[in-house]
Amino acid sequence: METVSIVLFLLLAVVVSGAVSRMLPVSLPTPLVQIALGAAIGLSTEHKVDLDPELFLFLFLPPLLFLDGWRIPKDELLKDMSTVFELALGLVLLTVIGMGFFIHWMIPAMPLAVAFALAAVVSPTDPIAVSAIAARVPIPRRMMHILEGESLLNDASGLVCLRFAVAAALTGTFSASQAALNFLWVAGIGIVVGIAVTLVATRAKAWVSKRFGEESGSQILVSLLIPFGSYLIAEHLHASGILAAVAAGVTMTFAEISRQAMASTRMRRNSVWDTIQFTLNGIIFVLLGEQLPGILAGAAETVRVTGHHGTGWLAIYIVAIVLGLAALRFAWVWVSLRLTLLRKRGQADAQPLHSPNWRLIAAMSFAGVRGAITLAGVLTLPLVLDDGSPFPARDLAIFLAAGVIILSLLIASIALPILLKGLTMPAEPSRQAEEDMARVATAEAAIRAIERAQHDLAEQRGDADFYAAAGSRIMDLYRDRIESRSQGAKASAEARLQDRLERDLRLVGLKAERAALRSLALERRVGSSIAQKLTRELDLLETRYRG
Structure with a gap:
C-alpha cells in the first residue's frame, strides 16, 4: 500500500502541476512547478521514494526518447545534421574536459575523476526539459529542431564519458584508445539494435494483421514494447540502451510509412502515447523535487567535503558551474555557426549570408537545459570504491547536479523570452x-x-x-x-x-x-x-x- 500511495501522490502532483502553472501570474515552465510540488510531497509525508537509478533509466527514458525520435521532423533533422552532431558530440567532449578541470580546480577536495564524472552528467541537454520550455516560450521552429536533435544524441556520448570517468575513479587508470573503441561499440551497436528491433517488430505485426486481422490493443501494446525491448537487448550487449531507443523511434517513422495501421488504431495509439508522455514527463520532475529535501538535509555535511563550513558555498559552486556550461556552449555555438556559414559560402547556389545575431547564439546557449538524464546519471555513481571505501564526494556531486538542473530551468525560463522577443530569424523556405x-x-x-x-x-x-x-x-x-x-x-x-x-x-x-x-x-x-x-x-x- 505504501508504494501505491506514493505513486498516487506523484500522479496527483502531475495533474495539479499543469493547472497551477497556468494559474500563475508569471510564466514558469511546468517542470519547475512539478519540482516544487514534489518537494512539498517529500516534506509532508513520511513515505520516501528510494530511487533506483537503473530502474529509473529503464522505466522513464526509453519510452520518452523513443517517442521524441518517432515524432521529430526527419527532414529538418537531416538538414541540420552537421550542426546537431557538432553539438551532440564535440560540445559534450569539450564540456567534459573543460568543466572537469574547472570543477576540480574550484573544488580541490573533489578528485579529478569524480569531477569528470560530474561534468559528464551535466553535459547532455534534456529533450524533455527542452520540450517543457518550448511549451511556454515561443522558440523558433528550426532552433527547436536543432535542440531536439542534439538532446536526442548527446545522451549516449555523455553517459559513455560518465562510464569511463567512474571506471577511472574506481581503478585509477584510463585508456583513451580503449575509450574510443568502446564508444564506437556502444554507439554503433545501440543504433543497430534499435533499428533491427523496430523493423522485426513492425514486419511481424504487419504479417499477422494482414492474415488474421488487426486488433488495436495489440498494435498499441507492440509500440509500447519496442523501446523497452531495444533498451534491454542493447544493454545486454553492453551497448547504449538510450541510443537504441532513439534509433528505434526514428526507424518507427519509416517503418510505419510502408506498413500502415488502421486509422482508428493510429488515433488510439496517439492518445495513449500522449498520455504516457505527459505522465512520465511530470513524474520525472516531481521525483526530482521529492528527492530535494533529502539532498538539502545533508547539505551541511556535504559542504564540509569542500573544506568550507557555510552552505552558501554550494550555491556559489552551482552558479559557477551553470555559468561555465553556458560560456562553453556560447563559444561552441558561435564557432559551429561560423563554420556552417563558411561551408555554405562555398556552395555554388549559396544566398548572401549574414553573421548570426548574438542574441540567437545566447538563446541557443541558455536553451541547453538539464533534466532527467543528468538526474539519472549522477545517481548511478557507485556508493563504494573497489576497496570498500566510500565513493569520494558522491553526495556533493548529487547536490551540485540537482542544483544545475533547477538553475538551468530557471535561467532558461527567464532569459529565453527576453532574448527571443523581437528577434528576426532567417527566412525559412516555403514548403x-x-x-x-x-x-x-x-x-x-x-x-x-x-x-x-x-x-x-x-x-x-x-x-x-x-x-x-x-x-x-x-x-x-x-x-x-x-x-x-x-x-x-x-x-x-x-x-x-x-x-x-x-x-x-x-x-x-x-x-x-x-x-x-x-x-x-x-x-x-x-x-x-x-x-x-x-x-x-x-x-x-x-x-x-x-x-
Missing part, C-alpha cells in the same frame, strides 16, 4: 508548393479509384446512372481541390483562405451539433449508446479540422 503537389497527387489517385469502384458497382448491380451520380458528387470535391491547387500562386492563396474559412465554419457547426446532442442526451430523447457514437464522430471531425 507550400510541396504540400500542394501532395494534395493534387492524392486527389487524382482518389478520383481514379472512385471511377473504378463506381464502374464495378454498376456492372454488378445495374443502374449505372445512380452510381455515376453518387461518384460524381464525391469526385467533384477532389476536382475542386485539384483546380484550386493548379491555377497559380494567387488562386492557390485564395483557395487556402477559403479552406480556412470553411474549416472555421465547420468548427462552428460542430460546436452547435455538440450542444444540441448534449441537450438531447440530458432530456433522454436519445439513448447513451447513440450519444456516444455521435460524439465519437464529432470528435473525429473536429480532430480533422483542427489538425
